[in-house]
Amino acid sequence: MTQRQSPTVRRRRLALTLRQLRTAAGLTSGEAARRVDHDSSWLSRIENAEVRPHPNDVRALLSLYQISGEQAEAVIAVARQAKQRGWWQHYTDVLPNWFATFVGMESEASVIRTYECQMVPGLLQTEDYARAAFRGAPVPMRDEEVERQVALRMDRQAILASDDPPLLRVVIDEGAVRRLVGGPAVMKAQIDRLIGDSQRTHIQVQLLPYTAGFGFDGSFVILDFPPLPAPYPDAAEDRMVYVDTLTGALYLERPAELSAYSAAYEQLQALALGPAESRDKLGKIAADLPTQ
Structure with missing residues (x-):
């Protein structure tokens, strides 16, 4: 039997990661949200694992945080897994x-x-x-x-x-x-x-x-x-x-x-x-x- 992957864990891990990357970039959640054309509360809901972001939105945030290449693709893959059904x-x-x-x-x-x-x-x-x-x-x-x-x-x-x-x-x-x-x-x-x-x-x-x-x-x-x-x-x-x-x-x-x-x-x-x-x-x- 293989290990079950959990979209719940993926969503939570994604939320923690996006919060850490934003903090490292020196941005508030409101500033980061506005920079990718969303209202100020949108990113807070994502970082609290209340909503599942679209992978395209995650890509935009990663670009803002200057995360690219294999690291960015790894995070986007987790964003896709977070949208699956458990x-x-x-x-x-x-x-x-x-x-x-x-x-x-x-x-x-x-x-x-x-x-x-x-x-x-x-x-x-x-x-x-x-x-x-x-x-x-x-x-x-x-x-x-x-x-x-x-x-x-x-x-x-x-x-x-x-x-x-x-x-x-x-x-x-x-x-x-x-x-x-x-x-x-x-x-x-x-x-x-x-x-x-x-x-x-x-x-x-x-x-x-x-x-x-x-x-x-x-x-x-x-x-x-x-x-x-x-x-x-x-x-x-x-x-x-x-x-x-x-x-x-x-x-x-x-x-x-x-x-x-x-x-x-x-x-x-x-x-x-x-x-x-x-x-x-x-x-x-x-x-x-x-x-x-």
Whole structure:
């Protein structure tokens, strides 16, 4: 299976690159927009990844910023890719825009770090666990909607079997694996999957035990994105934090926000059991589950 390219990531990377190039050229967004015959707010919307610019407009901006040759063509190629449809568009009937953005980002992340205090992370859920979780969600769903949501969740997991899978680093609170989502049989199968997945080279699962005496009130995901290969001009570190809510999401990118969540994740990781110890603990939890 090949790696999926994400137009969402391409649009965001293009926005960051155009902002960096404009700043290096010593222009404000309003000045640059007027120089290529657009209103002053047009470029701001592009640089905030709110709209997808036409490749011809990108070419005009690059000329203004004195970027030419192979570098310019690399940026324009990304602009074309940003206008494509993502694989997740097949699920627009059950996929709200705020979560579609995350699915697009997740699809091309190089490193995914997640802390879960209530549930098993979606990328590691079994089909039966996911189905039970959606059926028990606070917002009721029709049966057909539940099945579409389960299909989407299983399709997201394809990135873990791609030719170049992301590094997945997971810290799960012990309470999440002790909660009987779907009943004992479903939970045993789910824990068995966690144990099996944690032995794959690109997946690390750590359990934060009750005995740690510390937790974090709120799940979150940190996504790292790989730099595009030369001659693309953008080589800056690219990271985002995603925080899920009942009816929306937060996408955090400011340095102070990234630093705070990165530090929180490192602390949770340090307090959690190591990978081997976590597998042993998970095995004991599964063995203690009732048989009926």
